[in-house]
Amino acid sequence: MSGGNQMPTLPSSSEKSLANSAADPVPATAVRDQLARMVNSPGFVSSVRLCRFLTHIVNRTIDGDIDSLKEFSIAMEVFDRTSEYDPNIDAIVRVEARRLRAKLKAYYEEGQGTVDPVLIGLRPGSYVPVFRWLNAQPAKHREEIAAAPPPGRICVAVLPFVNMSPEPEQDYFCDGISEEITNSLTRVSSLNVIARTSAFHFKGASIDIREVGQRLGANLVIEGSVRKAGEQLRITAQAIQTESGHHLWSETFRRELKDVFAIQEEIAQSVADLLRLHMPGVQGAVQSSAPNLDAYTAYLQARFLIHQQSPEALQAAMGQLRKLVEVYPDYALAYSDMAAANGLLALFGAVSGREVYPEVKANAERGYALAPESGETCTVLGGLRAWFEYRWDEANEIYDRALKLQPSHARAHRFRAMALLCQGNIEAAEAGLLRSAELDPLSASDCARMAYVHYVKADYDLAAKDLRQSFELDRDYPEARLYEGLLHFQQQNYEAVIQCLSPSVSPLDIGLLAAAHAKEGSLSRTEECIERLHQLAARQYVTPLAEGFAAIGMGDFDLAFKCLDEAINHKTIFINLLAVEPFFQPLHADRRSAKLLKKLNLSH
Structure with missing residues (x-):
């Protein structure tokens, strides 16, 4: 096997502590002054969680207690997790650290930090902040926020392999190879593997590997090409460190088509072996279907x-x-x-x-x-x-x-989180979705469901932000559109509901649109929406929940309970959220609500 390049040794805890060494150290008083400026700035003051996070890590570093800045300790001390916290399931520290880095970058590049004397930065993979005087070349210092090799957990992304075959329709085969390698690597513990949805965001795009790594949060990218001609197959694969752009391993396989399963497994095994050389915690065998x-x-x-x-x-x-x-x-x-x-x-x-x-x-x-x-x-x-x-x-x-x-199966994290949400375990659901989002950062679905959790928690600003991100990834994503309508409805901004849902032909959207018109006092438009549902039902399936939405908006609770009961009988997926969905809140005082929840095996 070729590939003489070796993966650079990752920094130890002692090396990380050197992040704050400089020719001209920044005094603690100057750092505290800078911290005060930042947490009171417009960009930070509305983010209580990030201010708490930043204040904690800065103060601990000033006090010389950098050994306590570990994921587990931060989870308990900043994010109120218990001693049962499991970072493999709950990614809140890593996700919030990523948000904090983005906030710091925006502060120094676009906010009042452009004229501040001190830089407070946070390198990827580390929770120990760096402090620097900003001199005549501030941009250089700002780049240091993302300049250090990441310690600890490694994140790998398998990009879609390029189809070099004479037949363009072989794309499905090339995509399948990438997906199989990804699936094999998800079995390796202590390794984050970016989900297909996010990795395939870059299909057909010509983009610098460093930017790919930054957008996916990946330290290592696997890319390659496939040429399939008759029964002959040539697959080239390479592993690239995203920060440096260095090739750590590469291999070309010239085999018969029947050997494709062995090639997929060999590529995944080579990557896992490469990581094990430098990360003893990476364990577990890759496994390929054959x-x-x-x-x-x-x-x-x-x-x-x-x-x-x-x-x-x-x-x-x-x-x-x-x-x-x-x-x-x-x-x-x-x-x-x-x-x-x-x-x-x-x-x-x-x-x-x-x-x-x-x-x-x-x-x-x-x-x-x-x-x-x-x-x-x-x-x-x-x-x-x-x-x-x-x-x-x-x-x-x-x-x-x-x-x-x-452990890195993003969809399992997502499904588990949404099931927990239905059961009313909102904190565990949020933690699960954060973990899923870490593994699938460019998923419109994950952004939409994260928005939904924030909406359920009545954190409307965060919900709106997540929805904007979902629409940036997929402007027509139907789940996000429904959640946007529900968010506006809870904010009693019925005109916004009408504006965002009027073009939709989705039955649930039309039902919610009817509810908004009812709240606006326009009975005629409400009836028009209900008539649209009846006309649709003559051509396609329409869940009874759609008319239930309209009935809630009209205050017709007898009709609403009838429709919701029918929706349960129809096994409409959204009705599983009955216990936590704020739109259903007006029904909860009615004893009939408890009967519906019992049918779903949910507690009131």
């Missing part, structure tokens, strides 16, 4: 469609997967993906959850039975138990198993 090549090719084509997530693409994927399992009845992931595709169709309101439930159940359970050691099959089974069957405790156990098998 099905029949024809089955694998057909599966990748269906998977390519599933990632598009439109109802049409999901239906097409379902058709392909059904044909696949007819020929290869033991292909576990095909069953799980059929269950997931149907689940997404129900989530988007394209089908009735009750209608697809039997097939979802059969496929999720079959996939798990065939491959119980797969984090993916566990995650899909957990989704069935939670969203369709309301077996919340069992779902939690299955999600925990998924994360034990694949």
Whole structure:
């Protein structure tokens, strides 16, 4: 194997303490003065959590207590976590540190920090701040905020491999190789692996590897190319350190097509071995699925469609997967993906959850039975138990198993978090979504769901910020649009609800639009929206929850309870949030609400 380059040794704790050494040290009084300026500045004063974080790490550093600036200690002392805090599940410290770095950068480049005498910076991977005098070359000092090699946990991103084949339609095959390598690496403990959604954000883009690393929070990027000609395959892969741009390992594989599974596993194993040389905590074997090549090719084509997530693409994927399992009845992931595709169709309101439930159940359970050691099959089974069957405790156990098998499985973190939210465990849900967002930082879905948690907590400013980020990643993301409408509704900004939801053809959006018109006192427009729902129902599936939304806005609680009860019978996914969704709050004093919650196996 080629690749004489070795990964640079990561800095030790003693080396990190040198971050504050300089020819002209900054006195503690000057640092405290600078801290006071910053926490009282317009950019910081509204962020209580970040001010508390910054104040804590600065004061501890001034006091010479940098050994206490570890993730676990900060979680308990700044973010009020208990001694049961697990950084593998709850990423709050790392996520907030990333937010703090962005805030510091904005302060010194765009805010009043442009004229301040002292720089307070925070390097990636470290919680020990650096203090510098700002001289005639301040930009150089500001760059130091992100200049040091990261200690501790390594984060890896596998970018989509470039299709160099004569046939452009082989994209699905190249994407599948990248996804398989990612999936294998998620099994390695003490390693963060960026999810496919975020890594594939850079597909087809010509972008500097340093920027990729910065946007993904990744220290190491795996990239490569694939050339497939007939039965011959050439795959080139390389590992690049994002900070320096140095190539740490590279390899070219010239094999027959049937060897693709061995190549995928070898690439993942090479990366894991490379990391183990410098990080003894990185443990766990990579594992690659090795099905029949024809089955694998057909599966990748269906998977390519599933990632598009439109109802049409999901239906097409379902058709392909059904044909696949007819020929290869033991292909576990095909069953799980059929269950997931149907689940997404129900989530988007394209089908009735009750209608697809039997097939979802059969496929999720079959996939798990065939491959119980797969984090993916566990995650899909957990989704069935939670969203369709309301077996919340069992779902939690299955999600925990998924994360034990694949600690960096972003979707397992996301599903687990949303299930916990339905059960009213808002803090645990937030922690889980923060972990998911760390692994999938460019996911419109994660941003939208983080916004939803902040909305449930009545932290409307943060919710609005997360929604803006979601729309920046996908301006048409339907989940974010619904959450934006709900946010405006809770703020009693009904005109904003009307503005953002009027163009939508989604039944739930139309129902919420009707509720906003009702609150504005426009009964005629409310009735127009309800009539739109009835017309839609003649052509497609419309969940009863849509009219339930309208009924709540009109104050017709008898109709609202009737619709919500029907929505539970239809297994509408959103109704699982009944216990925590603020829009349903007017119903909670009514004893009928407790009966609905009981049907969902949720407490009042």
